[in-house]
Amino acid sequence: MNDTTLEQTLEGMKLAANGLIPAICVDHETKQVLMVAYMNVDSLRDTIQTGKTHFWSRSRQKYWMKGESSGHTQQVKAIYTDCDKDTLVIEIEQHGAACHEGYLSCFYRKLNDEGGWDVIAEKLFDPAEVYKK
């Protein structure tokens, strides 16, 4: 990794007014979208340099590493950006499950023919157990 190149890459990202960029985390093999979270420049730099995903939580206004509470870390396999450089796709190897509700993917609800949501996945863990600390 070239530090100067990396800093130029970080400066070239088009952040939203709140300084954040959405990061879409997908399974590196199946390509399934597992979760979407937001990064600031520091969390993107740390994600690139450590190979584990780091984010900025809008609800908690807090810097966090995915898995710091649950142990369900994400190993970075590849990072992509789009034409506007305002969104990231991160291919990851998910340890455990991505969703804090216990599902592999946060996107466990599918629109049905009536216009309502169906739950289409099963929980891999019990959130009460994992986040009991």
Next chain:
Amino acid sequence: MNDTTLEQTLEGMKLAANGLIPAICVDHETKQVLMVAYMNVDSLRDTIQTGKTHFWSRSRQKYWMKGESSGHTQQVKAIYTDCDKDTLVIEIEQHGAACHEGYLSCFYRKLNDEGGWDVIAEKLFDPAEVYKK
């Protein structure tokens, strides 16, 4: 489709302060992320009811249907939402290419080992031809 159910679903979405929700459009077969755009309630309703993706453009402050200029429409195959109901994943069949720069996917840049971006896809069309109107 049940109109009452659909309206309840729309009311249940957690929109950002600007009234928008990000929609991640993925190829329904390969699951590749093709583009990310933003929807308001009207564009989500129209997307569900017409089976073609509609969005709200933040840069142009304008309602639009994907493909209205280029002809590169997106046929909706399935719609998912996440645990927070603040993001959508839409599986689509892409006609033509999703990116206005001519690539199949907007995510045509991959981070390399130096910390810079490599273009890893080829253009499927010439934007100057398609958007010449």
